Amino acid sequence: MDQLIFFINKVLVAGTVLGSIYALGAIGVTLIFGILRFAHFAHGDMMTMGAFFAFLLALVFYHYGIIFPIPMGFVVLPVAMAITAAVALGLDKTLYAPLRRRGAKPVTLLIASIGATLMIQGLVRLFFGTGTYSFFDYGETKTILKFDMGWLGGTRPITFTEPQLIMVIVTVILIVALNLFLTRTRLGKAMRAMSDNADLAQVSGINTQVVVRVTWIIAGALACAAGTMLSLDVSLKPDLAFNIVLPIFAAAIVGGLGQAYGAIAGGFLLGFAETLGVFNWSTLFKPMLSGVLPDWIVIPNDLSLVPTEYKLTVSFVILVMTLLWRPTGIFKGAST
Amino acid sequence: MSSLQRAGLLYLGLVVFIVFVGFWQGPANVSLLLLQGAAFALVALGLNIQFGYGGLFNFGILGFLMIGGAAVTFASYPVSKTFWVGDGPMLLLRAFIAFAAGYALVWAARRSDRIGIRGGWKTALVLLCWFIGYVLYRSQIDPAAAYVEQHDGFVGGLGLHPVIGWIFGGILSAVVARVIGKIALGLRTDYLAIATIGISEIIRALIKNMDWLTRGTLTVSPIPWPTPTTVELQKTGVDIASSFLYARGMYLLVLVVIIAVVIFLVQRAYRGPWGRMMRAIRDNHIAANSMGKNVVSRQLEIFILGSALMGVGGAILVSILQIFDPGSYQPINHTFLLWVMVIVGGAGNNWGVLLGSLFIYLIWVLSAPLSQALFYTVSDWSTQLGWGAIPEIDSRALQMRVFVLGIVISLALRYAPKGLIPEVVRREK
Numbered sequence: 053m054d055q056l057i058f059f060i061n062k063v064l065v066a067g068t069v070l071g072s073i074y075a076l077g078a079i080g081v082t083l084i085f086g087i088l089r090f091a092h093f094a095h096g097d098m099m100t101m102g103a104f105f106a107f108l109l110a111l112v113f114y115h116y117g118i119i120f121p122i123p124m125g126f127v128v129l130p131v132a133m134a135i136t137a138a139v140a141l142g143l144d145k146t147l148y149a150p151l152r153r154r155g156a157k158p159v160t161l162l163i164a165s166i167g168a169t170l171m172i173q174g175l176v177r178l179f180f181g182t183g184t185y186s187f188f189d190y191g192e193t194k195t196i197l198k199f200d201m202g203w204l205g206g207t208r209p210i211t212f213t214e215p216q217l218i219m220v221i222v223t224v225i226l227i228v229a230l231n232l233f234l235t236r237t238r239l240g241k242a243m244r245a246m247s248d249n250a251d252l253a254q255v256s257g258i259n260t261q262v263v264v265r266v267t268w269i270i271a272g273a274l275a276c277a278a279g280t281m282l283s284l285d286v287s288l289k290p291d292l293a294f295n296i297v298l299p300i301f302a303a304a305i306v307g308g309l310g311q312a313y314g315a316i317a318g319g320f321l322l323g324f325a326e327t328l329g330v331f332n333w334s335t336l337f338k339p340m341l342s343g344v345l346p347d348w349i350v351i352p353n354d355l356s357l358v359p360t361e362y363k364l365t366v367s368f369v370i371l372v373m374t375l376l377w378r379p380t381g382i383f384k385g386a387s388t
Numbered sequence: 389m390s391s392l393q394r395a396g397l398l399y400l401g402l403v404v405f406i407v408f409v410g411f412w413q414g415p416a417n418v419s420l421l422l423l424q425g426a427a428f429a430l431v432a433l434g435l436n437i438q439f440g441y442g443g444l445f446n447f448g449i450l451g452f453l454m455i456g457g458a459a460v461t462f463a464s465y466p467v468s469k470t471f472w473v474g475d476g477p478m479l480l481l482r483a484f485i486a487f488a489a490g491y492a493l494v495w496a497a498r499r500s501d502r503i504g505i506r507g508g509w510k511t512a513l514v515l516l517c518w519f520i521g522y523v524l525y526r527s528q529i530d531p532a533a534a535y536v537e538q539h540d541g542f543v544g545g546l547g548l549h550p551v552i553g554w555i556f557g558g559i560l561s562a563v564v565a566r567v568i569g570k571i572a573l574g575l576r577t578d579y580l581a582i583a584t585i586g587i588s589e590i591i592r593a594l595i596k597n598m599d600w601l602t603r604g605t606l607t608v609s610p611i612p613w614p615t616p617t618t619v620e621l622q623k624t625g626v627d628i629a630s631s632f633l634y635a636r637g638m639y640l641l642v643l644v645v646i647i648a649v650v651i652f653l654v655q656r657a658y659r660g661p662w663g664r665m666m667r668a669i670r671d672n673h674i675a676a677n678s679m680g681k682n683v684v685s686r687q688l689e690i691f692i693l694g695s696a697l698m699g700v701g702g703a704i705l706v707s708i709l710q711i712f713d714p715g716s717y718q719p720i721n722h723t724f725l726l727w728v729m730v731i732v733g734g735a736g737n738n739w740g741v742l743l744g745s746l747f748i749y750l751i752w753v754l755s756a757p758l759s760q761a762l763f764y765t766v767s768d769w770s771t772q773l774g775w776g777a778i779p780e781i782d783s784r785a786l787q788m789r790v791f792v793l794g795i796v797i798s799l800a801l802r803y804a805p806k807g808l809i810p811e812v813v814r815r816e817k
Contacts, residue, residue, distance in 0.1 A: 091582060170724065379574070
């Protein structure tokens with residue numbers, strides 16, 4: 053029983069948290085690819101930017117001594133999401149829309165988005181330096197929830213933090229809301245139609261300009277949610293999301309670019325693959341098999357599949373393998 | 389204004405700019421900037437072959453630069469005193485044999501359809517063999533790596549001349565590029581870009597964490613220069629100020645010769661039938677394929693060529709700085725910067741790329757002191773107004789160059805999408 057609890061604490065919790073963040077980020081990437089047909093590299097930095105907006109708002113609340121029962125990061129999240137969505141719209145209007153009007157190739161837009169990455173990153177670092185911040189340095193504490201497993205014969209509790217719990221709930225809410233939007237509303241259906249075939253959607257009378265705007269709003273809002281939740285789980289720093297923009301792309305590609313549900317699946321797949329890859333199986337097998345195996349089989353102390361330093365590499369290996377085995381992702385994705 | 393006049397004017401502007409920077413920053417400093425700029429130019433020419441000639445989206449430049457750097461470190465660093473007499477070589481040989489055995493196993497499994505294993509069974513067998521090979525290799529390399537790290541630090545070098553190290557860097561990059569190209573070149577545009585980024589991150593993680601081979605984040609220095617260094621010149625009686633100029637000047641001369649040879653060769657290749665075929669593939673690979681050109685192998689060829697140049701450039705970059713620090717490689721400094729150079733300079737035009745790489749490198753480096761000066765001015769001004777000074781000016785100013793790079797590429801895409809010196813498309817009348 054203890055081994056199972058250890059497994060849940062080490063893999064299930066960590067994998068779910070990482071998977072949620074990857075999934076939220078990958079949805080944005082995949083929607084932008086579906087509608088606008090280019091790989092939006094600045095997505096990671098939109099996540100960082102959103103997290104810093106949430107942090108600034110939270111600072112205002114802390115300053116006036118207002119404390120809520122749930123972590124401040126989640127209270128200010130809707131406002132921060134709105135601000136990030138507005139910035140994403142502005143970015144599109146000033147940077148991408150003129151290029152699109154000129155009929156630039158998707159690759160030009162990709163390079164433009166690298167320009168956007170550099171600008172956002174430069175600005176964030178200009179204002180916040182290179183230090184590390186935390187939402188929990190201003191009077192709030194990260195509550196650790198423990199579930200006693202004594203009634204099942206376990207000696208150790210199942211442990212996770214309060215932000216982790218709320219994070220998973222928020223992710224589920226956001227995904228359900230997105231699902232309802234995409235399947236039940238006129239605009240959502242228009243979005244899916246445009247993702248399938250932009251020209252056909254336009255001649256059927258869909259206002260593509262509105263769809264593009266809505267895409268940026270959703271992508272920006274979800275990026276902000278993912279970034280804020282990541283910074284609530286670990287800490288807030290200017291290169292917060294730059295390091296995970298590649299796994300997010302991997303998740304979007306594994307799920308099939310342009311497929312919102314594929315992105316969710318890909319996000320959780322990669323999140324769990326990373327945590328399982330570095331999980332030390334020896335801690336699980338050793339107590340379980342200690343009396344079972346003959347003496348000449350010695351289980352080594354380190355049985356993790358890859359060393360911890362290579363955690364992020366797992367995603368890239370899966371990405372490369374997916375691209376080889378099924379180049380457009382598990383769910384069939386779009387192509388430029 | 390003809391395109392030739394435009395290019396001439398731009399180069400004149402660059403020279404004036406360099407002279408101005410020389411007066412501002414001092415000749416010793418500007419000579420170091422030019423040295424590194426020249427190494428970046430070599431890498432940018434490699435990217436120009438891949439993107440400008442062949443239309444390939446290689447966003448894994450960082451990986452090739454690191455391979456070049458590791459290669460020159462291995463080739464030209466002095467021989468380790470302890471490693472070759474200890475058990476290290478034997479253990480590493482065993483790890484290599486394990487690797488070879490694993491490779492052979494997978495190779496055999498992939499051909500298992502010849503003995504009647506097909507479909508899902510074959511896939512399962514291949515996966516199983518991958519796993520067995522991996523476990524076999526890990527079981528040998530882990531103790532070997534631990535032994536070498538504990539006894540010798542790392543394997544040391546071979547003590548060869550740095551120029552041999554550069555060539556070795558190019559060859560190693562070419563070999564790796566062949567493997568990557570075989571895997572990834574079937575992908576188009578965005579997918580290729582992301583796949584190469586992913587692969588370069590794998591390479592980065594490997595080189596950074598293989599402490600027994602590269603010393604990882606502990607860094608290796610000093611890596612020898614091909615020409616006399618400042619210290620060696622000072623020993624012969626040259627005074628300090630001119631020793632910097634002479635040493636860097638000689639090194640720069642070597643690089644200028646290399647760049648001249650490379651530009652001569654790639655220009656000839658561009659004008660020749662080979663370049664014409666590459667442009668045909670770039671502009672319409674379906675049409676080129678139907679004309680009987682082997683698109684896949686041609687693209688592999690150009691990918692390997694460009695990557696070899698990148699490897700040489702990466703090796704030169706490491707030997708200029710005399711230190712190999714795998715932790716210092718960042719996608720912004722070593723991949724995106726190169727792309728900005730090629731796009732701003734003019735993809736497909738070697739002279740444009742050369743201009744772009746020197747110009748962008750100078751802007752990239754100089755935007756830090758420039759914004760520092762700006763910040764101090766604003767800070768003085770705000771202090772006089774009673775608003776207080778700007779905190780942490782130095783670290784913030786260093787970050788400005790990322791922002792400036794972003795602005796430059798956005799403006800370039802908007803107002804000069806074909807670059808400063810665009811590719812000249814000759815049309816037969």
